[in-house]
Each structure stands twice: as C-alpha cells, then as structure tokens.
Amino acid sequence: MVVTRFAPSPTGYLHIGGLRTALLSYLWARRNGGKFLLRIEDTDKSRNSEEAALAIVEAFKWVGLEHDDAIVYQSARDGVYAKYILQLLDEGKAYKCYMSKDELTELRETQMANKERTRYDGRYRDFDGTPPEGIDPVIRIKAPKTGEIVIDDGIKGRVSFQAEDILDDFIIARGDGSPTYNFVVAIDDALMGVTEVIRGDDHLSNTPKQMVVYRALGFDLPKFYHVPMIHNADGKKLSKRDGATDVMAYKEMGYLPEALLNFLVRLGWSNGDQEIFSLDEMLTLFDPSSINKSASIYNIDKLDWLNAHYIKNSTNTALATLLHESYGVNVHGHDQKEILLDALKERAKNMKELAELIPGIIEAPTEYDEKAVKKAFKDDAIAVLEAFVTKLESAELLHLPTDYHHQMEALVSEMEIGFGKIGMPLRVALLGSMGGPGMDSVMAIIGKDETIARIKKAVETLS
RNA sequence: GGCCCCAUCAUCUAAUGGUUAGGAUUCAUGGUUUUCAUCCAUGCCAUAGGAGUUCAAAUCUCCUUGGGGUCACCA
Numbered sequence: 425m426v427v428t429r430f431a432p433s434p435t436g437y438l439h440i441g442g443l444r445t446a447l448l449s450y451l452w453a454r455r456n457g458g459k460f461l462l463r464i465e466d467t468d469k470s471r472n473s474e475e476a477a478l479a480i481v482e483a484f485k486w487v488g489l490e491h492d493d494a495i496v497y498q499s500a501r502d503g504v505y506a507k508y509i510l511q512l513l514d515e516g517k518a519y520k521c522y523m524s525k526d527e528l529t530e531l532r533e534t535q536m537a538n539k540e541r542t543r544y545d546g547r548y549r550d551f552d553g554t555p556p557e558g559i560d561p562v563i564r565i566k567a568p569k570t571g572e573i574v575i576d577d578g579i580k581g582r583v584s585f586q587a588e589d590i591l592d593d594f595i596i597a598r599g600d601g602s603p604t605y606n607f608v609v610a611i612d613d614a615l616m617g618v619t620e621v622i623r624g625d626d627h628l629s630n631t632p633k634q635m636v637v638y639r640a641l642g643f644d645l646p647k648f649y650h651v652p653m654i655h656n657a658d659g660k661k662l663s664k665r666d667g668a669t670d671v672m673a674y675k676e677m678g679y680l681p682e683a684l685l686n687f688l689v690r691l692g693w694s695n696g697d698q699e700i701f702s703l704d705e706m707l708t709l710f711d712p713s714s715i716n717k718s719a720s721i722y723n724i725d726k727l728d729w730l731n732a733h734y735i736k737n738s739t740n741t742a743l744a745t746l747l748h749e750s751y752g753v754n755v756h757g758h759d760q761k762e763i764l765l766d767a768l769k770e771r772a773k774n775m776k777e778l779a780e781l782i783p784g785i786i787e788a789p790t791e792y793d794e795k796a797v798k799k800a801f802k803d804d805a806i807a808v809l810e811a812f813v814t815k816l817e818s819a820e821l822l823h824l825p826t827d828y829h830h831q832m833e834a835l836v837s838e839m840e841i842g843f844g845k846i847g848m849p850l851r852v853a854l855l856g857s858m859g860g861p862g863m864d865s866v867m868a869i870i871g872k873d874e875t876i877a878r879i880k881k882a883v884e885t886l887s
Numbered sequence: 888g889g890c891c892c893c894a895u896c897a898u899c900u901a902a903u904g905g906u907u908a909g910g911a912u913u914c915a916u917g918g919u920u921u922u923c924a925u926c927c928a929u930g931c932c933a934u935a936g937g938a939g940u941u942c943a944a945a946u947c948u949c950c951u952u953g954g955g956g957u958c959a960c961c962a
Contacts, residue, residue, distance in 0.1 A: 433962040465962060525960070532959095541889055542958075562960055580892065589890050590958080598960040605962050629891060629957045652893075652955090659954060687899090690911095694900055697910040716893095716900080719955065723898045726912045736925080771924045796922090832921090847921025859923040 426458030427619045430491070431609070433465040434476030437670040438483035440722075441624065441654045441662055444688040448651060449622045450489050451689075451710040461616055462491035466499045467608060483671040487681040488703065496616065498608055505603040508611055508641060509563055509596060517640045518596060520561035521548040543592035560599035565607070565640060567591040573632045578649040579715050580625070585632050594633055606630055610637035618646050622712055625650035626661070649712045652692055652719040662722055675750070678774030680738070683731035690726075692716040700733065732773050740765040743778070751779035760786070763825060764869045767861035785869055788878050789856025796858045797886060800848035806887045808846050809853060811835060813879050822872045825864035832864065853882035 428449035432442050453460035462484075464477050477495060484491065512518035521544075523531075532542045549566065568587045575583045596607035609630075613621060628650045638645050656666040668674060674684055686701050693715050695701075701709070735743070744761050747753040755761045764785065772778035812835055816822070819831055832850075836843055850863050854875065860866065867875045 431962095435962095467962075528960085536888095539888075560960095583891070585891070595960055600960085602960085604960070609962090624956095625892065626956055630962095650892085655955075657898090661956075690899065692899090694910095697901065699899090699911055718893050720900090721898060723912075726899060729912055732925085770926085773924095800921090842921085844921045849921095851922065857923095858921090861922095861924085863921070 425617075425619070426453055426456035427461065427617050428453040428458065428622055429461040429463055429613065429616060429618050431463040431465050431612075431623075432476075432480060436476055436479060437672060438480045439662075440669050440671055440674075440688075443483070443487065443671050443684075444654065444691065445623055445651055446484070446489060447487075447685060447688055448649075448693075448710070448712060448715075449620075450491075451706050452620060452622065452712050453492075455707055455710060458619075459492040459617075460490075461493055461496065461618070463496040463612060463616065464498065465605070465609070466497060467602060467605065479672075486672065486675055487685055496612065498612065501608075501612070502602070504615070505597075505608055505611060506601070508607075509603065512565060512596070512640055513563065516566075518563050518565045519548060519551070519593075520555070521564045521593075521595075522551075522555045522559045522561045523548065524559055541589070544594070546593055549593060562595045562599050563597035564593040565596045565636060567593050567633075567636045573635060575628070575631050575635070575648055577628070578620075578647055578713050579652075580628070580650055580717060583628065587632075590629070590632055591636065594636075596637070606633040607637055610634040610643070611641070613646060614638065614641070614643035620647045620649060620712070622649040622651060625652050649715070651712075651715055652717060654691060655719050655721045657721060657723075659719075659721065666722075676776075678776030678778070679727065679731050680734045680775065683727065683734045686730050686734075687727040691720045691722075692718075700730075728773050735769050735772055735775065735778065738769065740769075743769060743775075746775060747779055747782075750775065753779045753782055755782065759823075760869055763865055767865040767869070771861070784855065784860070785866060788874070788881070789854070791856060792852055792882065792886065793857035796852045796856075799858070800852045801886055803845075805845070805849040806883055808835075808839065808841065809849055809879050809883055811839065812846060812850065813876055813883075816872060816876055819872075823868065825862065825868040828867040828875075829864040849882075850879070852886075853879045 430442070430446040430449055432438070438446075450460045452458075462480070464480075466476070477497070481495075509518065513520075523544075528544075531545060535542045544564065548561075548564070555561065568591065571587045573585045573587055573591075575585075577583055594606065595604055597603050631648060631650075635645065637643075654662050656662050662669060668677065671684075675681075682703065685703065685706070689701055689706050689710065690699065693710065695709050698705075740762055743765050744755050747755065755764055764782065768778055768781050768785070772781060812831070815831055815835055822828060822831070832843070832846055835846055839845075847863055848858070851858060851860065854863065854866055854870070870878070
C-alpha cells in the first residue's frame with residue numbers, strides 16, 4: 425500500500441508551499457488507494473502545537489484535503505524516541521558526548537579559521553574514561569566516515585554524496601534528552617509505514633542523515649520524491665515577506681479552493697497542454713515521477729485567471745451560498761439570484777470582487793459620475809429616457825432580460841435612433857456611471873418599478 | 888566558502904536524437920458589446936555560453952557562467 429504523509433512544523437498556519445507538497449502527497453496516496461497521513465513536528469515544546477494543528481486542519485478542510493487516521497503529534501511520542509535512543513546506545517551505534525556548547529563553538533571557530541568544513545571531531549566516539557562533571561551529555565549517532573551515500577530520488581534521479589563531505593556524528597538527543605529532527609523524522613516515517621516521502625527539495629541534504637538513522641535502526645527506506653521549491657519573483661525561496669503565504673489568506677482574498685489547487689498542481693507538473701484540472705482529473709493523472717526538476721516562480725496572474733475561470737463556471741447556487749457564508753451578501757429570490765449572478769460572475773476575478781459588485785446593482789445610485797453624465801447626457805437624452813419610461817409603464821409581463829431588451833429595441837426603432845442613445849443615458853440613470861452589465865439584465869434584476877423610479881430620479885436630478 | 892540541486896518565451900510549461908521549438912498566463916492590437924468586463928482573433932517573446940558525440944542535439948557528455956538549497960543541542 426502507498427502511504428504518504430504531510431509533516432509540517434507548527435508555524436501557526438499552513439504555508440502555500442506546504443499545501444502544494446500536501447496536495448501532491450494526497451493525490452498520490454488517493455490515486456493508489458493508499459493513505460495520506462498528517463504529522464505535526466512539534467518537538468520544540470515552546471510553541472503551541474495544538475493551535476497550529478487546528479490551523480492546518482482548518483486549511484485542509486477549506487481546500488478539501490482529508491488526511492487518514494489520527495494526527496500524530498511528535499510531542500506526544502517522547503517514549504518512543506527514548507526507546508530507540510536506548511537501543512542504539514546499547515548496540516553501540518550511538519554514544520554520549522560530553523562536549524560543552526562552548527567547546528563545540530570553539531571547535532567550529534578553529535575549523536572556520538583553517539577554512540575547514542565545520543564538523544564534530546568524534547572525540548567521544550570511543551570514549552571510555554571518566555566523564556567530566558556537570559555536563560548533561562548529548563547523544564550522537566555513529567555515522568559512516570567514508571563511503572558513498574546514494575539517494576534514488578523519484579524526481580531528481582540518482583543523487584550521490586560522499587560521507588566525508590557531509591556527515592559527522594550528529595546529535596540525536598539534546599542535553600535535556602529531547603530528540604532532534606533528523607532522528608524523529610526517520611523513526612516516525614518508518615513507524616507510520618510511510619512508503620513514499622514527498623517533500624520540498626530543501627530536505628534533500630537532510631536525507632543522508634535520515635538514512636543513517638534508518639540503517640542504524642534496521643528500517644526499510646521509503647521512496648523519496650524531492651519536489652523543487654516555489655520561488656518568489658526574485659528567485660528566492662518563498663517567505664513570509666512575500667505576502668500571501670498563509671493558505672487561509674487566499675480564502676479572504678476571494679480565491680476558490682479549486683483554483684488554488686489547480687494552480688499549485690501545475691507548478692512543476694503538467695499533462696500535455698492541459699491547464700484546467702478538476703480534483704478528479706488530478707487524481708487520475710498525477711504522478712510524482714513526472715514532476716519537473718527545477719524550481720518554479722510563483723506568479724499570481726495565472727492564479728487570477730484560473731480563479732476567474734472557476735467563478736464563471738460555478739453554479740449560481742454555489743456562488744450564492746459562498747456569498748452568504750463568507751461575505752454576508754444575500755441575493756434575494758430565484759430570479760435575482762440567477763440573473764444577477766449570471767451577469768456578474770463573468771466580470772469578477774475573485775469572490776470578494778463579486779461580493780462588492782452586487783450592491784452596485786441592487787442599490788440605487790446616490791450620485792452620478794460627472795464624466796459619465798457629460799458623455800451620456802447630451803442632445804435629447806432626457807427626452808429619450810422619458811419616452812422609455814412611458815413605454816415601460818404601458819408594457820406588461822416584463823420579466824427576463826430579453827423582455828427589457830425588446831422594449832429597448834422597440835424604442836430605438838420608433839424614435840429612429842442608435843442603441844447608444846438610450847443605452848448610455850439609461851446606464852447612468854440606473855447605475856450612476858458607465859461600466860457594468862447589460863442594461864437589459866440590470867432592469868430584469870431590479871424590476872420594472874425600481875427601473876422607472878431610478879430613471880425618473882435621474883431625469884429630475886440631471887435635467 | 889564546502890556539499891548538493893537546477894537551467895526552453897517576462898511567468899507556468901510541452902517537445903523523452905529529426906517540429907517553421909507547441910500551449911497557457913501576462914502584454915499589445917483588432918473584433919464583439921450601449922459601456923466596462925467576458926469572449927473571439929491576431930501579434931510580440933525562449934532552448935544561458937562554449938566545446939565535443941552524431942548524418943542529425945533543446946534533448947547525450949564535458950567545461951564555463953548564472954541561479955537556488957543546505958551546512959545548529961531549529962524543524
């Protein structure tokens with residue numbers, strides 16, 4: 425069975441880059457009928473892990489990703505780690521190191537001064553004398569001193585390191601006994617049965633260390649997929665400074681989760697010329713081994729385009745629900761919902777914008793844009809509007825946009841004028857400015873009485 | 888700096904030794920529209936550089952250059 429996992433460190437919210445690796449892990453697990461697990465890496469006890477986990481679950485819920493089984497908290501697994509530390513100590517695969525932090529710093533400085541690689545010198549590796557007083561020893565694992573370490577990465581291919589270049593006997597437990605990251609990651613992945621580790625390629629250089637732990641403990645290695653980073657416009661790793669990195673901020677900005685997921689899955693991965701992917705399509709098509717090797721730059725333009733696309737293709741019912749729940753905007757009645765949203769959903773880049781467009785239609789204008797008035801109200805505009813009011817008053821069964829359209833057509837043919845002669849002044853009268861949806865739709869949305877009232881008010885104010 | 892990774896339009900990417908190097912976004916222009924947006928059409932724009940291998944290189948090899956990541960008793 426394929427088991428993947430997402431293992432964020434608790435920073436308080438779900439990062440957009442994290443969502444991408446989570447999505448990819450999720451897709452691959454689901455496609456193979458496997459499991460997608462969630463683990464919170466909170467070995468640093470000073471941070472509030474409960475809150476962070478909640479924030480991540482909330483974001484998962486918003487985008488529709490579901491993890492299997494209970495969330496695993498590393499902070500609750502001290503006993504597990506302690507057991508393995510003891511085991512390694514017993515087997516002579518790890519040892520206590522009594523070097524003080526000052527000594528360590530000193531060693532590093534000397535090495536730096538000599539332009540050597542900074543590394544632990546292994547002075548306690550085979551120590552059997554009397555340990556110095558007053559030092560809480562750290563536990564170090566015996567790492568190979570020489571030899572080649574090869575990662576058979578599902579994305580990068582064969583990546584090879586020399587032990588002498590990168591390894592030393594690294595710390596697996598601190599002076600206070602708490603275990604360190606590279607140690608617990610390996611243990612948890614192995615114990616949780618993770619078969620494929622899909623994560624950012626900033627972890628590539630951690631992998632050899634984790635492999636040392638796997639080997640020492642006799643665990644089977646998972647398949648690694650190191651996904652290239654997402655960069656900002658400057659080509660650097662995306663960071664908080666780059667603005668919207670919190671997934672939930674995208675909800676606030678009015679993005680649809682399907683747009684965000686579609687955008688993220690296309691970063692570094694493609695299926696021919698296809699741009700639009702439903703979650704179902706991703707589920708049948710995605711394969712981590714076809715992810716690109718190079719980093720991609722985060723460019724919001726394409727997200728905007730996708731978001732507009734998904735809004736246009738949403739049902740009015742779905743939009744109305746969202747508008748109500750997230751923006752407190754209510755559209756009343758079946759007709760208004762259908763006609764109004766049909767007219768507006770083609771014009772909004774995001775849900776926030778859509779929400780803001782609505783009052784501009786259903787509320788009467790309180791003022792008239794000066795430029796628009798100047799452009800629209802010349803010659804006999806007033807007379808045309810008055811004639812139109814008369815026409816509407818005598819008309820029956822005005823309901824759909826086409827009904828109003830017929831009225832406009834009739835008027836322009838009777839008066840022998842162009843469409844613009846009625847369209848432009850009418851637009852100013854009903855909306856207060858140029859721009860916006862077709863007048864036939866607007867009239868159908870606000871209805872006959874309101875239409876007449878708005879025209880009369882405009883005629884009165886502007887003549 | 889050591890180690891590792893990467894390199895096709897501005898951006899996301901396609902082309903797994905043979906294509907006029909394709910698509911999408913952005914941008915520009917035109918059309919549609921009473922207006923704006925949408926939509927449609929058209930256009931602009933790329934194989935980082937240099938050696939090799941080959942009948943043939945974006946694609947394979949090497950070098951250079953450039954970019955990124957990582958080097959903790961953080962995760």
